[in-house]
Amino acid sequence: MTMTAASFDLDELRATARAMLSDVSGAAAVRRAHDSGADVEAALWSQVAALGWFAAPIPEAYGGLALGPSALAILYEEMGRSVAPVFAPAPFLAAEAIAASHDDALKQQWLPRIAAGEARIAVAASWRAPLRADARGRLSGALPHIIGASADAVLAPVRARGVNILGLISTEANAVTLTPTPGADMTRDLGAASFDNAAYEPLPLTPQHWGEFQNHARIALACDSLGGAEAILDLTIAYMKTREQFDRPIGSFQALKHRAATWKVLLEATRALVQSAVRKCDAGEGDREAVSACAKFYACDAYAAIAGDAVQLHGGIGFTWEHECHLYLKRAKLNQMLFGAAEEHMERVAMLAIERGASR
Structure with missing residues (x-):
């Protein structure tokens, strides 16, 4: 059942999430997929997109549902229950940061795609070591730990002109290299990112x-x-x-x-x-x-x-x-x-x- 803002119920969301995840994901499915080489993450991603989950935190003006923490918490909890291999915080956090931006063109570029499940966002695993922007506003350096080794953009902390902000870095250019780094946790798509004079979209957030x-x-x-x-x-x-x-x-x-x-x-x-x-x-x-x-x-x-x-x-x-x-x-x-x-x-x-x- 696809979620809509007009007819939304938290209990129904939990029941739908648990039923779908038990069919598509689950510990046994993750283990079998790992052993056989099947891509259970891709199958689950398609189901999540079809149900409209990626649209949950996005403003309605950009194709979203504008749902709050209570709804997102249910999705996070049920995905944890089934050890789901889709890391939902990445697109949700990116959507929140982009929606807080004053750049409407950036919102139009990314938010509808995130809502539809058409854009994959990697996220830095830690915020303590930001990338540093040079005087031309370019990034060079590395993030040794990201979640999402096959993404359309990377959401990372950036130090620009003496201020810590967030940066959205498109991976389409040759200046960005994503490298899978499989870890012990088989349910997360772990990797590393390196940047060589890469352009980025600044997301300066208020405190x-x-x-x-x-x-x-x-x-x-x-x-x-x-x-x-x-x-x-x-x-x-x-x-x-x-x-x-x-x-x-x-x-x-x-x-x-x-x-x-x-x-x-x-x-x-x-x-x-x-x-x-x-x-x-x-x-x-x-x-x-x-x-x-x-x-x-x-x-x-x-x-x-x-x-x-x-x-x-x-x-x-x-x-x-x-x-x-x-x-x-x-x-x-x-x-x-x-x-x-x-x-x-x-x-x-x-x-x-x-x-x-x-x-x-």
């Missing part, structure tokens, strides 16, 4: 827009982690109910029940924090930066902990290539590092708390 952009990136990974953590915990509990030792399900052993219960408590705490961050961003509340930063590091760390112990709770089969456990664990470990590790977000939360206390 408010830059803050919202970062909040969006944090919440995207927090929601992805929440969905993945729930899926692997459900899978583990189901296994513990059927796997028997000493003529009893291993889930009946008290030590294992306590471990599963501990992860369930952690999962529900994560859900409460992530949902709070989404609501605050939706409502534009003043403390949304701190809460989104908390949600990012807490959810990603919870995902890694739950997925790591899921391997152990599955016993020998959890260590095999044929099982889904390793897909969730590898994705969780990458989520911890994307857009800043936990320590970076903890430091930002601490600084915000100090600033708030000093202002009283």
Whole structure:
């Protein structure tokens, strides 16, 4: 079912997303595609485009639906649940940055194409080391880690005239080289980008827009982690109910029940924090930066902990290539590092708390 702005329902969106992703994506499909060389990402991309998901954050004037954080959070969570190989934050973040620009020609060039799924955007995995523009406004240098090794443009931090901005760099020119760099996580299209006197479109964001952009990136990974953590915990509990030792399900052993219960408590705490961050961003509340930063590091760390112990709770089969456990664990470990590790977000939360206390 294609989404429209006029008839939109969050519950329906979740049901539709889960049904489609279970058919096209899912851990088993990703593993089979990797083993056979099939392109499950391309098949899923087509389905996502047909359903209108790429149009979700884009203003209606450019073919979008102008949906807010609550709708995007559902998509991120369900894609995390199914370890979907489409990295939705890349086109969504690019659309948000372009929509905040004052360049209408740039909006007309990119936003309708992103909404239709016709433009693929790679995104820098970290914002801490910007590319530097020379006096002529050209970029030379490299991004060692990007998500989207086959893209029409790269969204990256740029240092221009002493100011940090975002830059949209078209890959059509020979000045840009994208190189696939496969990593442990098979669900993400990882790569590197190099630039040799490359032109770019500057996207100077106001401090408010830059803050919202970062909040969006944090919440995207927090929601992805929440969905993945729930899926692997459900899978583990189901296994513990059927796997028997000493003529009893291993889930009946008290030590294992306590471990599963501990992860369930952690999962529900994560859900409460992530949902709070989404609501605050939706409502534009003043403390949304701190809460989104908390949600990012807490959810990603919870995902890694739950997925790591899921391997152990599955016993020998959890260590095999044929099982889904390793897909969730590898994705969780990458989520911890994307857009800043936990320590970076903890430091930002601490600084915000100090600033708030000093202002009283």
